[in-house]
Amino acid sequence: IYADHECRSVSPTYFDVMNIPVSAGRTFRDTDRPGAPEVAIVNEAFARRYWPSEPAVGRRVRISTPRGAAWRTVVGVVGNVRQNELDNEPRPEVFLPLPQLPARSIAVVIRTMDGALPSISTDLASVEGQRLASSLRRLDDVVARTVAPKIALAFVVALCAAVALVLAAPDALRHFRRRVAI
16 A cells, blocks of 8 residues: 555654554554664554455555655554544544654654643753744643634524524513413
């Protein structure tokens, strides 16, 4: 199979940090590095599309990257994640180990206890410079910003329904009283 779907380079701990369950096989290991056999992990949407009645683990997939196309062995299948919009069906995705395909830009995901973000921001600034540290956001904030338009729309719809109910109530009440009085 030649994969032309969303492809992400991730660290071995990505799936644990993001709470993405492993459906079959394994996640990446520290041994999945340059020089080792090239591997990939696919999501359930990808596995269902290309191998609907067969296991995906052990299958081979050809991935095009900026370094060229290469065959990789699927070592795991993970749950689907809605990356951008919550109301769209999950898209087929392929994950590659970051050491085998370093990315030009990265997103750092860190699971912390409340209040730890300022300390992490300071630590990152000392290692990577202020640019990376200034782009840190809590996952809860990213999720809240993603669902905020949907919440606002639901509020407006509920408000319109309440106004319609208030406007219709006197007529309904008059109609009810006429039927009861007869």
